[in-house]
Amino acid sequence: MAHDVQPNSLEAQWMPFSDNRGFKAEPRLVVEAKGTYLTDHRGGQIMDGSSGLFCSPAGHCHPKIIEAVHAQMQINTYTSPFGMAHPSSFMLADKISKLTPDEINHVFFVNSGSEAIDTALKIVMAYHAARGDDARTRMVSRERAYHGVNIGGVSLSGMVNNRKTFPSVMPNVVMMRHTWTEASIKTRGQPEHGIELANDLERMCQTYGGQTIGACFVEPVAGSTGTLLPPKGYLERLREICDEHGILLVFDEVITGFGRLGTNFASQKFNVVPDIMTMAKALTNGSIPMGAVAVKDGIYETVTDKAAPGAIEFFHGYTYSGHPAACAAGIAMMDIIAEEGLVERSADMAPYFEDACFSLADHPMVKDVRVIGTMAGIEVFAGKAPGARGVQLQKEMFWNGLHVKFTGDNGILAPMFIAEKHHIDEIIEKFRASLDATAA
Numbered sequence: 001m002a003h004d005v006q007p008n009s010l011e012a013q014w015m016p017f018s019d020n021r022g023f024k025a026e027p028r029l030v031v032e033a034k035g036t037y038l039t040d041h042r043g044g045q046i047m048d049g050s051s052g053l054f055c056s057p058a059g060h061c062h063p064k065i066i067e068a069v070h071a072q073m074q075i076n077t078y079t080s081p082f083g084m085a086h087p088s089s090f091m092l093a094d095k096i097s098k099l100t101p102d103e104i105n106h107v108f109f110v111n112s113g114s115e116a117i118d119t120a121l122k123i124v125m126a127y128h129a130a131r132g133d134d135a136r137t138r139m140v141s142r143e144r145a146y147h148g149v150n151i152g153g154v155s156l157s158g159m160v161n162n163r164k165t166f167p168s169v170m171p172n173v174v175m176m177r178h179t180w181t182e183a184s185i186k187t188r189g190q191p192e193h194g195i196e197l198a199n200d201l202e203r204m205c206q207t208y209g210g211q212t213i214g215a216c217f218v219e220p221v222a223g224s225t226g227t228l229l230p231p232k233g234y235l236e237r238l239r240e241i242c243d244e245h246g247i248l249l250v251f252d253e254v255i256t257g258f259g260r261l262g263t264n265f266a267s268q269k270f271n272v273v274p275d276i277m278t279m280a281k282a283l284t285n286g287s288i289p290m291g292a293v294a295v296k297d298g299i300y301e302t303v304t305d306k307a308a309p310g311a312i313e314f315f316h317g318y319t320y321s322g323h324p325a326a327c328a329a330g331i332a333m334m335d336i337i338a339e340e341g342l343v344e345r346s347a348d349m350a351p352y353f354e355d356a357c358f359s360l361a362d363h364p365m366v367k368d369v370r371v372i373g374t375m376a377g378i379e380v381f382a383g384k385a386p387g388a389r390g391v392q393l394q395k396e397m398f399w400n401g402l403h404v405k406f407t408g409d410n411g412i413l414a415p416m417f418i419a420e421k422h423h424i425d426e427i428i429e430k431f432r433a434s435l436d437a438t439a440a
């Protein structure tokens, strides 16, 4: 069904992370999203090759989520989460903690990945403060990291365009090197070499004193900058160094959580248990904004036990923490994941997906192919300016019937877990056709 678009009506919205002028001159509106397909305002069918923004592995408009949110909205549309609550938030926390590693059983609700990261930062601070370990004011992050857009998350992010306009971010953040190296170009699986990059953390401990570092934040697989895989042994080494120096290890699982790597979380894929994990996106299948921070029992207990009986233990929370609609969507999604075997489907699809992505490696425009689980970065050679070709390709693909999220010159594929092989084929064929059209 085609929908009329009135160009003047687009002006009032200032769009996020967008070329506002270009978009308003040539709008690309999605008027419907069902299963693995989107419908644009001209009636075109678009395969969703990135599950929105890695949000919707169960497919758009899943009927169980719609029903659950509708039912919840009929009985309770809002409850203050401060000092009171509604039952679904506890039910959802319980379901999430069954998916996280054994030691991680306490869940704090937020409304996005960015809020999850800023909340994790505050939990790190509260934990060390509760232990009287006041010198741990420094945080460690990594080049090419993306941890959202709030001030804490930007401070921890290693993407220049997200930082250069905003000089006043948190002080005392130091960056490890990223894990992409020339040696791993177009190789499959976790890079054999690069474990020594984790020793950047050890060097920081030697330079600043390990006892001054509060936490080390990493995405187990850097997602937004184009699927940068951890070299073999890298995350294990980070864990060791953190343990030696009393540093908390935070895994940002906003993309990798809920099955993207074929396990519930990346933590289980790599067999490394962090102290804190952040999550969002697939938690509600992208249907209602929600994020969460899950922590080890010892962290929760340290912070809560420190406060006097009857006192608020952690002075943090959002008006919409654990919103009833989001909880209903989250509970429904947790049930869908179990009933439809979505994590297993992601794992089963991974080898086919990897082969399909590597079939693009021979294209002259493709600089690198990186795949793990059902996420991939297809990096193209830069055009006139870094990122220009990515912007061009993203548009080209949309009109060619494919949605792919580009960051710079990295196309990031993340098919839905409900995708069949023919969907993967369609994604790859359209990707290749768009490369051909752009190269021509």
Ligand SMILES: Cc1ncc(COP(=O)(O)O)c(C=O)c1O
Binding pocket: 053, 111, 112, 113, 114, 115, 117, 146, 147, 148, 149, 219, 223, 224, 252, 253, 254, 255, 280, 281
């Ligand atoms: C690893 C990671 N952390 C945090 C965020 C920020 O999440 P949000 O956009 O929901 O604030 C993202 C978003 O892509 C992400 O990939």
